[in-house]
Amino acid sequence: MAGFADLNVPQGPDKKGLQSLLEAAARRESGSGAAAGPSRAGGAGAVRRFGPAGGGGCRPLPAVLVGYSAVALNHVIDFKEKKQEIAKPVSPSELFPSLPIVQGTSKQLKVLTRLTLVVSDPSHCNLLRSTSSNIRLYDIIAVFPKTEKLFHIACTTLDVDLVCINVTEKLPFYFRRPPVNMAIDRGIYFELLYTPAIKDSTMRRYTISNAISLMQICKGKNIVISSAAERPLELRGPYDVANLGLLFGLSESEAKAAVSTNCRATILHGGCFPAVCADWLAVRRVELRFWAQTPELLLVYSRNSEECLWGGVHGEEASQG
Numbered sequence: 001m002a003g004f005a006d007l008n009v010p011q012g013p014d015k016k017g018l019q020s021l022l023e024a025a026a027r028r029e030s031g032s033g034a035a036a037g038p039s040r041a042g043g044a045g046a047v048r049r050f051g052p053a054g055g056g057g058c059r060p061l062p063a064v065l066v067g068y069s070a071v072a073l074n075h076v077i078d079f080k081e082k083k084q085e086i087a088k089p090v091s092p093s094e095l096f097p098s099l100p101i102v103q104g105t106s107k108q109l110k111v112l113t114r115l116t117l118v119v120s121d122p123s124h125c126n127l128l129r130s131t132s133s134n135i136r137l138y139d140i141i142a143v144f145p146k147t148e149k150l151f152h153i154a155c156t157t158l159d160v161d162l163v164c165i166n167v168t169e170k171l172p173f174y175f176r177r178p179p180v181n182m183a184i185d186r187g188i189y190f191e192l193l194y195t196p197a198i199k200d201s202t203m204r205r206y207t208i209s210n211a212i213s214l215m216q217i218c219k220g221k222n223i224v225i226s227s228a229a230e231r232p233l234e235l236r237g238p239y240d241v242a243n244l245g246l247l248f249g250l251s252e253s254e255a256k257a258a259v260s261t262n263c264r265a266t267i268l269h270g271g272c273f274p275a276v277c278a279d280w281l282a283v284r285r286v287e288l289r290f291w292a293q294t295p296e297l298l299l300v301y302s303r304n305s306e307e308c309l310w311g312g313v314h315g316e317e318a319s320q321g
Helices: 015-027 122-129 148-156 177-185 195-199 201-218 238-247 252-257 261-269
Strands: 005-010 070-078 110-119 140-145 162-164 189-193 223-226 291-293 297-301 308-313
Touching (some): 005 189, 005 261, 015 070, 122 140, 122 148, 148 162, 177 201, 195 201, 223 238, 223 252, 223 261, 238 252
Parallel strands (some): 005 070, 070 110, 110 140, 162 189, 189 223
Antiparallel strands (some): 291 297
16 A cells, blocks of 8 residues: 655644644544535435545445555745745654654654745745755755746746645636646646635635646646645545545546655655655656666666665665665
């Protein structure tokens, strides 16, 4: 079974609340009330869910005890609010005395660090083009462009792992195929949030509309669905999130990938190989910033050198070089 991940857990000042969020993520059940509506089997409007078992078809399921294998603590910098300095990421070991065990396994939840820059002016992108040592300490780097020009820059030139899509209001521009395709070719993923869709009916309308607009261009490729949940009650289980992906215009396989293999590829793109090795990393053909691949062998190289960090036969576990 592929590991599931939530790459957007806001890192607030409340350590106790953050600990509760991580415990909820590790033990979150799927299939228990994520969708609304009549639930009598076979009745009109019955909730249809798919789960981890094989068979391919959608069917009603009881609660599935599967938690997230990894989460990313998101530190957001919004240049519009005030000038902010980018601090070094706080190590999870400094925040939490112990990490929760992932539901259905005997392994601890993996906690990664993420930096998201909200950019509303081209000058804000200069920070990502710099050689700031603090930026490179984060496992995942994301950008939230506010204009069409900045979206184009993020897709075509910026060295980032995620491009965040606004889901709380109507987009001020239309997605265009050239920058989206270039981002896909560069191994960059697009992030959609589901928490706004379950909070407010208006934002739900914007979320679905903006997501479908993106799907018409990217054809379901390189999509990551995250929560941005601030409370445990706002979290949904991995298979419930995949069901929400169907509303966003994804196919069943694409929706599952948006909370599993695409998240794994995003972490690899960011260069965080130790966090996803061995039990969590099954090598697959993914676009990385530094990689070499033959038809069967994938080799991942260091960001700053030619040292081979990971390598393995396509479809098998990676091994340390």
